[in-house]
Each structure stands twice: as structure tokens, then as C-alpha cells.
Amino acid sequence: MDIALDVVEGQPRATPLSLVTTLEEYRKPLLPSPRRKSADIRLVARHADVYEPCDDSFALVDALLADRANICELQPSVCLEVGCGSGYVVASLALMLSDRRNIRFIATDISKSAVETTRSTLAAHNLHADVLVADLVSGIESSIAGAVDVLVFNPPYVPTADDEVGVGGIASAWAGGDRGRVVIDRMLEVVDSILSSKGWFYLVTVTANNPGEICQIMRRKGFASRIVIQRSTEEESLHVLKFWRDGTNESSDPQSNGPLVSPSGRASFLQRSLSHRLSCLVSFKSV
Amino acid sequence: MRLLTHNMLAxxxxxxxxxxxxxxDATRVExxxxxxxxxxxxxxxxxxxxEAFRAAAHSLxxxxxPEQVDSNMLLDEEFLQQFHHALLEVHLEEGALICPETGRRFPVSKGIPNMLLNEDEV
Structure with a gap:
């Protein structure tokens, strides 16, 4: 259940020098390979005020890649990333689903610079999406009500003073207020209204956010959950959580990471086990 | 910003x-x-x-x-091309979006609509 998956890209990270025959070839414009399943880090636009792809971004993309077969099976119509930052995640999601050509991608960020950067990153990969500056889903909430099949959120999760939240600039990308939960908790309030009946919500959290409690809050709203990826660095322990409406299918493959909720009763055990495991993690970190 | 995007903004x-x-209110269209x-x-x-899509296209x-549409028209190559062009090829790059009730203007800059509200509007 708490699988730590590392998805290895089929693409080489950089062109081996021996293959670079001439300067001209070296200068060839970088074009995304048609086989690519995540955004090319060399094509991700940068801006001083915008969070660059980092461990949490990579963990989220790896979680989506690990769940890619299930997402394809879900046949999503609308995918939304809230807090798109550099655009690395939404571009990766669009690339990994590029063989399904009728999906609509939407990306929002509270930072104007971030949305501009996302726009450049998408353009560099020859991808199209609806991008807008918004506070979470302000301005589109009524239109996307009950319509989002895949919702992705890498929130500002770093614990800070509450008044540091949303002050603008790059701080918007990480300042999460008390326990890093201020923006996360606002998002949890919106999920139920925008997610489609079959929809999935992927959320990045760190231990300080108390992911076990987040799962319990969502549980009360009728959502089941599991950890897709768990990763520890010296700085923080990251989890990518996945939520879906209780009673709907979460995975097309019952053999792999089967749904936590099943009619057999195995469900509640696993659910308890998940909450227990998360609370253990929380207490472990706070010792 | 494509008119597809406009169609979901409120x-x-x-x-x-x-x-x-x-x-x-279009200043620059591409x-x-x-x-x-x-x-x-x-x-x-x-x-x-x-209706909203057609009106938005008209303002650009x-x-x-056509005023009236049904899904059978999607079989018509000419209609499909017009639909495709208006929905996905025409971009509002600079200008503003205007609330029909209050007249509040939401700026569109570098093709990106800004839907953020001021504190007294939330």
C-alpha cells in the first residue's frame, strides 16, 4: 500500500557528448520526443518568481506516471491542475495522456508570473490548455462543477505564519500558514463540488501537514484515499495522496494497489491501516 | 486566450x-x-x-x-472548420473581460485572463 515507486524515464537525461558531432547539431532546437511521457526539464520555462520543478514536482509526476494506466482507463474529459507554477506537472500530464486526444486541460495559479511560465512551458511542448490567473478555481468554479475527472494539486505546504500565505511572489508557491494547511484546507472544501462522480484528486503533502488528518477530513466528505508515492528526503517526508469517491472504482487493476474500499470488509481494515500508518509517521517525525 | 477558455469564465x-x-473588450487578437x-x-x-460562444466570436x-446548432452539423466539414477556427485558433491576447452585471473588468494580458478578486469583492 505504501509503495515507494520510482518511475524511470525511458529517455536519457542528456545527450551523451559522443553523439554531438557538430556545433550545429548541438544547437538544434530541443523538441519534445513523441514518446516522452513527462515534460522535458530543458523545455520548462523559468522565472525568478516562479517555483522551479523540485522533489515534490517530480514525486507528483512520478505518482501520475505510476497511475497512468488507471487514468487512461478512467477516460477523463477534463484534467485540472491548481497551482501550476512552472507548468512542469500539467505539461507532463498532458504528454502522458497524449494518445487520448479529446481531453481538456486546465491550469490555474494565483501568480501571474507562474501562469505566464506555464503558458511558455506548454507552448515549448506544443501543448494546449486553458490557463488563467485564479485563486484556486475562482472564475471557473460554476463551469467545472462536477466535471473534473483528474484534479492535481501541489499546494504551498510549508508551515509558516498565517500572514505569509498568498502575499505574492514566489512565497505563494510554498507559504502554507499554520501546519502548512491553510491553502490545502481551502482546497479540500472545493474538491467535492468540482470533482466528477468518477473523478480522482491527487494531492502532495508533507508530514507536517498531518496527511492522516487530511484523509480523515476527506473521509467525512465521502472520499476514500491511498498513498500513491511516499518519499523521504533529509528535509521532509513527501506523500502523494489520491482521493476518490467512496464506492467508485479507483483502479482498473484489482491486483495492484487495490481499492481501499471494497465490499469484502478488507476495506475498512486497510483504511484503518492507512490512517494508522500516517499517524505513526506523524508521531515518528514529531519525536 | 482561446474562446474555449472564455466559455468557462464567470x-x-x-x-x-x-x-x-x-x-x-479586445485590444489585440491573434x-x-x-x-x-x-x-x-x-x-x-x-x-x-x-450562445455565449457565438456572442464572444462576434465581438472578435x-x-x-449559426445561431441554432445541433450535433448533426458536426458531420459538415465546413461547419467543423468554422467551429474549430473560432473555438481554438482565435486568441484574445490583450484586452479585458467584462462582468455583465457589475461592469467589473478582468484584464487579459499576454493571452492570460486574470480572475483574481479584490478583498472587498470576495
Missing amino acids: CNIKGVTNGFPLGI TKEVEMNPDFLKHIFPKLRW GIDNL
Whole structure:
């Protein structure tokens, strides 16, 4: 259940020098390979005020890649990333689903610079999406009500003073207020209204956010959950959580990471086990 | 910003009940050719709010979209091309979107609409 998956890209990270025959070839414009399943880090636009792809971004993309077969099976119509930052995640999601050509991608960020950067990153990969500056889903909430099949959120999760939240600039990308939960908790309030009946919500959290409690809050709203990826660095322990409406299918493959909720009763055990495991993690970190 | 994007935007100032569709004040419009994807168009068509789309296209100088539509028209190559062009190829790059109820202007800059509200509007 708490699988730590590392998805290895089929693409080489950089062109081996021996293959670079001439300067001209070296200068060839970088074009995304048609086989690519995540955004090319060399094509991700940068801006001083915008969070660059980092461990949490990579963990989220790896979680989506690990769940890619299930997402394809879900046949999503609308995918939304809230807090798109550099655009690395939404571009990766669009690339990994590029063989399904009728999906609509939407990306929002509270930072104007971030949305501009996302726009450049998408353009560099020859991808199209609806991008807008918004506070979470302000301005589109009524239109996307009950319509989002895949919702992705890498929130500002770093614990800070509450008044540091949303002050603008790059701080918007990480300042999460008390326990890093201020923006996360606002998002949890919106999920139920925008997610489609079959929809999935992927959320990045760190231990300080108390992911076990987040799962319990969502549980009360009728959502089941599991950890897709768990990763520890010296700085923080990251989890990518996945939520879906209780009673709907979460995975097309019952053999792999089967749904936590099943009619057999195995469900509640696993659910308890998940909450227990998360609370253990929380207490472990706070010792 | 494509008209596809415009079709989902609404003014959500507290107390506003008729914040859709937003009017368009265009300063700069660009056309960017993209490959037509009939699958996507057929998929999006039933979800599109046609009247708002047609009015938005009109404010950008596109007058060839019919008033009444039904899904059978998607079989017509000429209609599909017009639909594709207005929905996905015409971009509002600079200008503003205007709330039909309050007249509040949401700026569009570098092709990106800014739907953030001021504190007193939330």
C-alpha cells in the first residue's frame, strides 16, 4: 500500500557528448520526443518568481506516471491542475495522456508570473490548455462543477505564519500558514463540488501537514484515499495522496494497489491501516 | 486566450448572480493555426454554451457561426472548420473581460485572463 515507486524515464537525461558531432547539431532546437511521457526539464520555462520543478514536482509526476494506466482507463474529459507554477506537472500530464486526444486541460495559479511560465512551458511542448490567473478555481468554479475527472494539486505546504500565505511572489508557491494547511484546507472544501462522480484528486503533502488528518477530513466528505508515492528526503517526508469517491472504482487493476474500499470488509481494515500508518509517521517525525 | 477558455469564465464577485457570459473588450487578437482535432470538437460541443460562444466570436469579428446548432452539423466539414477556427485558433491576447452585471473588468494580458478578486469583492 505504501509503495515507494520510482518511475524511470525511458529517455536519457542528456545527450551523451559522443553523439554531438557538430556545433550545429548541438544547437538544434530541443523538441519534445513523441514518446516522452513527462515534460522535458530543458523545455520548462523559468522565472525568478516562479517555483522551479523540485522533489515534490517530480514525486507528483512520478505518482501520475505510476497511475497512468488507471487514468487512461478512467477516460477523463477534463484534467485540472491548481497551482501550476512552472507548468512542469500539467505539461507532463498532458504528454502522458497524449494518445487520448479529446481531453481538456486546465491550469490555474494565483501568480501571474507562474501562469505566464506555464503558458511558455506548454507552448515549448506544443501543448494546449486553458490557463488563467485564479485563486484556486475562482472564475471557473460554476463551469467545472462536477466535471473534473483528474484534479492535481501541489499546494504551498510549508508551515509558516498565517500572514505569509498568498502575499505574492514566489512565497505563494510554498507559504502554507499554520501546519502548512491553510491553502490545502481551502482546497479540500472545493474538491467535492468540482470533482466528477468518477473523478480522482491527487494531492502532495508533507508530514507536517498531518496527511492522516487530511484523509480523515476527506473521509467525512465521502472520499476514500491511498498513498500513491511516499518519499523521504533529509528535509521532509513527501506523500502523494489520491482521493476518490467512496464506492467508485479507483483502479482498473484489482491486483495492484487495490481499492481501499471494497465490499469484502478488507476495506475498512486497510483504511484503518492507512490512517494508522500516517499517524505513526506523524508521531515518528514529531519525536 | 482561446474562446474555449472564455466559455468557462464567470464573474464570481460576492452577490453577483448573473456573472456569465463575460463581455469582451479586445485590444489585440491573434490567430494561431492549429491542426483540427474532430474528436476533441465533437467531445466539447455538447458542453459548450453556444450562445455565449457565438456572442464572444462576434465581438472578435467572427460572424459566420449559426445561431441554432445541433450535433448533426458536426458531420459538415465546413461547419467543423468554422467551429474549430473560432473555438481554438482565435486568441484574445490583450484586452479585458467584462462582468455583465457589475461592469467589473478582468484584464487579459499576454493571452492570460486574470480572475483574481479584490478583498472587498470576495
